[in-house]
Amino acid sequence: MKIIVDAMGGDHAPRVVVEGAIAALKEYINVEVGLVGxxxxxxxxxxxHNYDRGRLSVHQASEVIEMSESAANxxxxxxxxxxxxxxxxxxxxxxxxxFSAGNTGAVVxxxxxxxxxxxxxxxPGIAIVTPTQKGPCVxxxxxxxxxxxxxxxxxxxxxxxxYSKYILKKDNPAVGLLNIGEEESKGTExxxxxxxxxxxxxxxxxxxxxxxxxxxxxxDVIVCDGFVGNIALKVSESAAETIQLFLKRHIxxxxxxxxxxxxxxxxLKRFKKEMDYxxxxxxxxLGVEKPVIIGHGRSNSRAIKNAxxxxxxxxxxxxxxxxxxxxA
Amino acid sequence: MKIIVDAMGGDHAPRVVVEGAIAALKEYINVEVGLVGxxxxxxxxxxxHNYDRGRLSVHQASEVIEMSESAANxxxxxxxxxxxxxxxxxxxxxxxxxFSAGNTGAVVxxxxxxxxxxxxxxxPGIAIVTPTQKGPCVxxxxxxxxxxxxxxxxxxxxxxxxYSKYILKKDNPAVGLLNIGEEESKGTExxxxxxxxxxxxxxxxxxxxxxxxxxxxxxDVIVCDGFVGNIALKVSESAAETIQLFLKRHIxxxxxxxxxxxxxxxxLKRFKKEMDYxxxxxxxxLGVEKPVIIGHGRSNSRAIKNAxxxxxxxxxxxxxxxxxxxxA
Numbered sequence: 001m002k003i004i005v006d007a008m009g010g011d012h013a014p015r016v017v018v019e020g021a022i023a024a025l026k027e028y029i030n031v032e033v034g035l036v037g038x039x040x041x042x043x044x045x046x047x048x049h050n051y052d053r054g055r056l057s058v059h060q061a062s063e064v065i066e067m068s069e070s071a072a073n074x075x076x077x078x079x080x081x082x083x084x085x086x087x088x089x090x091x092x093x094x095x096x097x098x099f100s101a102g103n104t105g106a107v108v109x110x111x112x113x114x115x116x117x118x119x120x121x122x123x124p125g126i127a128i129v130t131p132t133q134k135g136p137c138v139x140x141x142x143x144x145x146x147x148x149x150x151x152x153x154x155x156x157x158x159x160x161x162x163y164s165k166y167i168l169k170k171d172n173p174a175v176g177l178l179n180i181g182e183e184e185s186k187g188t189e190x191x192x193x194x195x196x197x198x199x200x201x202x203x204x205x206x207x208x209x210x211x212x213x214x215x216x217x218x219x220d221v222i223v224c225d226g227f228v229g230n231i232a233l234k235v236s237e238s239a240a241e242t243i244q245l246f247l248k249r250h251i252x253x254x255x256x257x258x259x260x261x262x263x264x265x266x267x268l269k270r271f272k273k274e275m276d277y278x279x280x281x282x283x284x285x286l287g288v289e290k291p292v293i294i295g296h297g298r299s300n301s302r303a304i305k306n307a308x309x310x311x312x313x314x315x316x317x318x319x320x321x322x323x324x325x326x327x328a
Numbered sequence: 329m330k331i332i333v334d335a336m337g338g339d340h341a342p343r344v345v346v347e348g349a350i351a352a353l354k355e356y357i358n359v360e361v362g363l364v365g366x367x368x369x370x371x372x373x374x375x376x377h378n379y380d381r382g383r384l385s386v387h388q389a390s391e392v393i394e395m396s397e398s399a400a401n402x403x404x405x406x407x408x409x410x411x412x413x414x415x416x417x418x419x420x421x422x423x424x425x426x427f428s429a430g431n432t433g434a435v436v437x438x439x440x441x442x443x444x445x446x447x448x449x450x451x452p453g454i455a456i457v458t459p460t461q462k463g464p465c466v467x468x469x470x471x472x473x474x475x476x477x478x479x480x481x482x483x484x485x486x487x488x489x490x491y492s493k494y495i496l497k498k499d500n501p502a503v504g505l506l507n508i509g510e511e512e513s514k515g516t517e518x519x520x521x522x523x524x525x526x527x528x529x530x531x532x533x534x535x536x537x538x539x540x541x542x543x544x545x546x547x548d549v550i551v552c553d554g555f556v557g558n559i560a561l562k563v564s565e566s567a568a569e570t571i572q573l574f575l576k577r578h579i580x581x582x583x584x585x586x587x588x589x590x591x592x593x594x595x596l597k598r599f600k601k602e603m604d605y606x607x608x609x610x611x612x613x614l615g616v617e618k619p620v621i622i623g624h625g626r627s628n629s630r631a632i633k634n635a636x637x638x639x640x641x642x643x644x645x646x647x648x649x650x651x652x653x654x655x656a
Contacts, residue, residue: 068511070511070513131570131574132570133570133573143508146508146515146516147516147517178559180471180474180554180555180558180559183396183398185398187474187555188474188475188555189475191555210559210562211558211559211560211561211562211563211564211565211566212562212563212565212566212569213566214563214566214567215566215567215569215570216566216570224559226508227508227515227516227519227556228555228556228559230508230539231506231508231538231539231552231556231559231560232539232559232560232563233539234538234539234540235539235540235542235560235563235564235567236539236563236564236567237539237540238539238540238541238542238543238544239542239543239563239564239567239568239571240567240571241540241543242459242460242461242543242544243567243568243571243572244571245461246459246599246602247575247599250595250596250598250599250602251592251595251596251599253595253598254594254595256591256592256594256595257591257592257594257595259591260588260589260590260591260592260595261588261592262588263584263585263587263588263591264579264584264585264588264589264592266582266584266585267578267579267581267582267584267585267588268578268579270578270581271574271575271578271579274574274578
């Protein structure tokens, strides 16, 4: 199984991508990695590492789509960018899945244009997994489709449910619709239409859920439009960071606090690890014919390695076949 | 100055409302409180307290609008509810401001129907204040108007800016538009139209901001529609709670952790206080002719007391006059 990896994507690329890929080769023995990007830069980084050369290849791409570039334009113009070349390698069957921590919009756009959508899917959606008090919860969409139709949200519900079942191993996943209150009468016309579609579907639909339920564990899948989902995701990341910053400031504000910290250090380290997005790897783009995983721009090498694991799991568990069955 | 307080609103009403009102009378010597609700229940709760009887009155209201009731229906039907009676008391000039920790939708509806809107305001908006790394930030709207027009978001920008300037004492407040990216080209058509209006206005508009900026301090006022704002608010509350829960679990997971906790207790107490919504009191409903403050359903007596302080500040600083000047 070969995972195609955008070596140029992310704030700390290509260094951390190369490190993450090598860590993945060591940990997942059935995985091969194809790194896409500037060959000479990648090769000079690879020189510093020991790894199984038979399982790592480098594919030249002369251009890079920057984080701030317009998605559609850059994908159309930069045909030799690492994102476009990477997607094409997967399209041609030279790899089973694609991962990039680069420009999210460009990855969505390149994957939508380059790979076929699964029959029954009108637009792909980005899923993320949040840690809740009762295990992981899938939130879809968090930014691929900011102005969707209700039918597309139904498709997200189906795909999110399959992800929860086959990747996260939840039985009969409970699906909720993100809204401003639990009552059926709540929300915009768009949300009410979506509610009706979800209720008529074969999904285990539990009704409306609220912003707080991203972390409550009330359901296993939360469906929302990409605008709201993206803002919810970034609010929660920022809340987590700000709270940790405030906590640190309060602990370090007194001598007693500093003494207490000596005792607590291992506990706080485990806490930080649980909070760390890098543990969860990348976010799957669901609805395209081949697994595509999108990483956080700030990904470090552990996040890259874990994203490759997420790609590997989708391939191993024939995830797209399960989606096709559910959509049928 | 008399603040009319819905004694029946909130999960722990009327007990905590009575306690909060009495605490407010003790702390704010120029304030009178009018408690609205079931007179005999309120009077029997008052019996347990010592307070300045000249500054507290009780106003009978025989009905209560429950938290889960439909806003418009309940306001129309329950004419003798504490919310409707309270708003009417303010309308008749028997009080300068109204506070309720009850059904948010019902408070918005009763205030919109019962009090006049300020000239130039098409719909009122709920503002909240988030703690950021660089001081407080006003987010408006967080749920009064879930399907607004771009002109209404401009009005929220103006009112939020006045709040930041006269209540939070920020000079020339920077206003941002909540979006999924910073570039001008980002977002839905609705957001792009709003962007244009904000840019042409006299506000200190700094462009698009993202979900993370609710806590970053990048700007002093964040404008958004009430659907997105409500979800952002509830996501951040839930993230904060979940993180504190995870932290507690990690600290208590070992003997060393428990020892460390003994040293850290005062620091963690200060941290919890900074995180506690009760410190911030209520959320002002901006755009109606008299100050209206909405409390969290879970308000404790400290939150009630602080919400009365927020109402008092709006009255003292002639906040609505400042809004009128800014809208002119």
